[in-house]
Amino acid sequence: MASKLLRAVVLGPPGSGKGTVCQRIAESFGLQHLSSGHFLRENIRAKSEVGVLAKQYLEQGLLVPDHVITSVMMMELEKKQSQHWLLDGFPRTLVQAEALDRICDLDLVINLNIPFETLKDRLSARWIHPASGRVYNMEFNPPDVHGIDDITGEPLIQREDDKPDAVAVRLRKYKEAAKPVIELYKSRGVLHSFSGTETNKIWPYVYTLVSSKVRPVHSKEAN
Helix, strand or coil: CCCCCCEEEEECCCCCCHHHHHHHHHHHHCCEEEEHHHHHHHHHHHCCHHHHHHHHHHHCCCCCCHHHHHHHHHHHHHCCCCCCEEEECCCCCHHHHHHHHCCCCCCEEEEEECCHHHHHHHHHCEEEECCCCEEEECCCECCCECCECCCCCCECECCHHHCHHHHHHHHHHHHHHHHHHHHHHHHCCCEEEEECCCHHHHHHHHHHHHHCCCCCCCCCCCC
16 A cells, blocks of 8 residues: 555536545545635635635636635645645636646545436435535435525525536537546546445445455445
C-alpha cells in the first residue's frame, strides 16, 4: 500500500451522485472531502474578495467563472498539503485542470458515467437548502416535511437550472467542458470510469478501486 498522500478527483455531471460517492469515500478512507461548492459558499459567507465576486455572478443568475473557482480551490489546497484529499466539483474545465497540474499530480480520477434520462429525472426532482448546500431528492431522499430543510426548518428551493427545461442545456454544457478534462486524465492512465443508474450499485466497484490506493479506515464496503 502506497504511503504517499493520495490526490483524487471525482468527476461527473450534475445529478450523477458524485457528492454521495465523495462522502462515502471520505468516510471509508479518511480522505478530506473538498467540495468547490462548499468552499464557494464559505467564501461568500466570509465576504472574502473572491466570495464577494462570486456572489455578484450568482445574484445575476450567472455561472461563477473559471478563474474565481480556481482561485478559491488553489487557496484551499495550499492549506491541505499534508493530508490525503478528494476533490468534488473541480476541475470542471481544462483551464481548471491545468491550474491543478501546477500544484500537484493526481493519482486517481473517478468518472461517473450516468445515462442522460437518469440525470434528467434526478435533477428535476432535486431541491436544495441554499445556505448549506444540502440536497434533497423528492423521489428517494425527500425532506421530513415537504419543502422544508430537516435541520434548520428553512424553506427549500429548486434551482432555476434544475427545472426540466434547463436541465438538457446544463448537461450539454457540462459534457462539452468536461470532455477534454476526461481525455487528459485518460491519456495519463489515472482515469477510471463507472457506468450505471444507481449509486449503490456503482459504489462497491469504486470502493475496491480506492482500496487499491489507500487503506480503508472502516472495513465495511457500503455505508
